[in-house]
Amino acid sequence: MAADYRTPDRLLPAAAEEPVAPPGPPPKPVLSVPAVPAATHDGLRFWQYMLAGSVAGVVEHTVMFPVDTLKTHMQAGALPCRPALSLGAALRNAVAGEGGALALYRGLPAMALGAGPAHAVYFTVYEFAKSALTDRFGPNNPAAHAASGVLATVASDAVFTPMDTVKQRLQLTSSPYTGVRHCIRTVLRDEGLGAFFVSYRTTVVMNAPYTAVHFATYEAAKRMLGDMAADEESLAVHATAGAAAGALAAAVTTPLDVVKTQLQCQGVCGCERFSSSSIGDVFRTIIKRDGYSGLMRGWKPRMLFHAPAAAICWSTYEASKSFFERFNEERRK
Numbered sequence: 001m002a003a004d005y006r007t008p009d010r011l012l013p014a015a016a017e018e019p020v021a022p023p024g025p026p027p028k029p030v031l032s033v034p035a036v037p038a039a040t041h042d043g044l045r046f047w048q049y050m051l052a053g054s055v056a057g058v059v060e061h062t063v064m065f066p067v068d069t070l071k072t073h074m075q076a077g078a079l080p081c082r083p084a085l086s087l088g089a090a091l092r093n094a095v096a097g098e099g100g101a102l103a104l105y106r107g108l109p110a111m112a113l114g115a116g117p118a119h120a121v122y123f124t125v126y127e128f129a130k131s132a133l134t135d136r137f138g139p140n141n142p143a144a145h146a147a148s149g150v151l152a153t154v155a156s157d158a159v160f161t162p163m164d165t166v167k168q169r170l171q172l173t174s175s176p177y178t179g180v181r182h183c184i185r186t187v188l189r190d191e192g193l194g195a196f197f198v199s200y201r202t203t204v205v206m207n208a209p210y211t212a213v214h215f216a217t218y219e220a221a222k223r224m225l226g227d228m229a230a231d232e233e234s235l236a237v238h239a240t241a242g243a244a245a246g247a248l249a250a251a252v253t254t255p256l257d258v259v260k261t262q263l264q265c266q267g268v269c270g271c272e273r274f275s276s277s278s279i280g281d282v283f284r285t286i287i288k289r290d291g292y293s294g295l296m297r298g299w300k301p302r303m304l305f306h307a308p309a310a311a312i313c314w315s316t317y318e319a320s321k322s323f324f325e326r327f328n329e330e331r332r333k
Helices: 046-063 065-075 087-096 100-105 108-137 142-171 180-190 193-197 200-228 235-252 254-265 279-290 292-296 299-332
Strands: 039-041
Touching: 046 065, 046 108, 046 299, 065 087, 065 100, 065 108, 065 142, 065 254, 065 299, 087 100, 087 299, 108 142, 108 180, 142 180, 142 193, 142 200, 142 254, 180 193, 200 235, 200 254, 200 279, 235 254, 235 299, 254 279, 254 292, 254 299, 279 292
Parallel strands: none
Antiparallel strands: none
16 A cells, blocks of 8 residues: 555665575684665655655645635634634635735745644654554554554644744734744744744644544545546556545545634734733633534635645655656666
8 A cells, every 4th residue: 555645654674585504514703794775665765755745745735825815714713893814805805905815825935844844743753653653562453553643743843833824924904014034033032942842742642533533544545446447556546535535534624624723823914912822721712702603614625725735645645756756767777
């Protein structure tokens, strides 16, 4: 099965065949250190595998960035006298100000700065944790894989959350920040370092059920599509299954995404500031102010983002792997 960009199979060193000892006395030991084969998976070295996933993540978020901007506009806390935005109203609101349609891409550099390193950290932590846990509990242990994924998510979210906060603030209409550097300096000066991590706990809590729903749906959809397709491992099967999984997981975890967005954008452009960063307190505040429907703000653009984003990510990931496979073949000639 092809590996998902968020949960790769374990990178194993190329297996070396055990030499058959010839009859007679044992040979004298040779004072030399045997070469250790490079870790590979599907013909890729470890750094190539990481880079393929990082490129896929950056391309995915870049292509779908305008939809993510609309989601931020819909989810950010509005003043009590201002009604919640619909998808069409969010689009009109986003392009009405300075910059026009280009305003949909405000915050893109912050996303790019965060997505690449976050994916690299995810792969590194995942593989080290998976290697250690499977050595202890045995290969193909679901609990070991799940624990490795949790550790990788906690680490990668710690890298991405600060830049995600900058991105969200830059996406808002009439954002007071002129760019990534200005936003970072202003937030550090006025709110302190903790403001970049105020949504970190919510992000981690959100990604746990997102991952569970995503992979359960992905595997089920892949099996169903594989029964109808000639090649179960074809790019079309992976992309379609990934799109279905991304859409459903996005819908299920929208309430936590609303909490994350409002924590990251609090106090900016009229957004309400919360007295506590507790997930429960923010939930209660949103329900009291907007009703239970307020927890589902932005579910349409969130699904519209994650469905094609998963397909784009799979396509880019497989294309990157193919490039590195050809590159390695040329190097071996």
